[in-house]
Amino acid sequence: MFSWQAMAMLKTAAKALKQLQRKEVVNLRDGRTVWIRPIQAADALPIAGTFHLLHEDEIRRRFLHPVKALSDDYLMRLTQPDPETDFVVIAAEPFEPGAALVGAVARLSSDDNGGRAEFGILVSHFVSGQGLGKILMRRLIEWCKHKQIRHLWGDVLNDNHAMLKLAESLGFVRESRHTTPGITRIVLTI
Numbered sequence: 001m002f003s004w005q006a007m008a009m010l011k012t013a014a015k016a017l018k019q020l021q022r023k024e025v026v027n028l029r030d031g032r033t034v035w036i037r038p039i040q041a042a043d044a045l046p047i048a049g050t051f052h053l054l055h056e057d058e059i060r061r062r063f064l065h066p067v068k069a070l071s072d073d074y075l076m077r078l079t080q081p082d083p084e085t086d087f088v089v090i091a092a093e094p095f096e097p098g099a100a101l102v103g104a105v106a107r108l109s110s111d112d113n114g115g116r117a118e119f120g121i122l123v124s125h126f127v128s129g130q131g132l133g134k135i136l137m138r139r140l141i142e143w144c145k146h147k148q149i150r151h152l153w154g155d156v157l158n159d160n161h162a163m164l165k166l167a168e169s170l171g172f173v174r175e176s177r178h179t180t181p182g183i184t185r186i187v188l189t190i
Helices: 002-019 041-053 056-063 072-077 132-146 162-167
Strands: 023-025 033-038 084-091 102-110 115-125 153-159 174-175 183-189
Touching: 002 132, 002 162, 023 132, 033 132, 041 072, 041 102, 056 115, 072 084, 102 132, 115 132, 132 153, 132 162, 153 162, 162 183
Parallel strands: 115 153
Antiparallel strands: 023 033, 033 084, 084 102, 102 115, 153 183, 174 183
């Protein structure tokens, strides 16, 4: 039989999980509206179908190398994240998953011991400069706090000044120990 204290803890955990799964309505500076929400399996088709609309530089800055198309395996892992170790949040048109174009994606994956998580983010030119990067990164940080992740990190190209500036505004620090020229590792201690 559960104690009142145990029941209260379960309710608190359920409330926190529901908060992480919320859909936010965000009005962009240019007047458009997007939904910030966790990714769904149905989002795979619109993401794959519009990937070719991204600029080469956007892709290079996200993947650190050129990518022509997203594989079916990658799309499956992206749109069906393991809820224990992965979290993916998107900015999409205010339509149901599968019908909405996705303008930005932020994802993280925690390591085996759960102490660190790597993130990646792509905000397309269609919605850049609207503050979505910060909103999505805050959602990743929120997930890390809920899962008791101590360090959130990512590798960023040195010429990705917008991401480096955003990371600094959120409290990330640059690590100079990265061995690949042209790449900076940024880390947030949570």
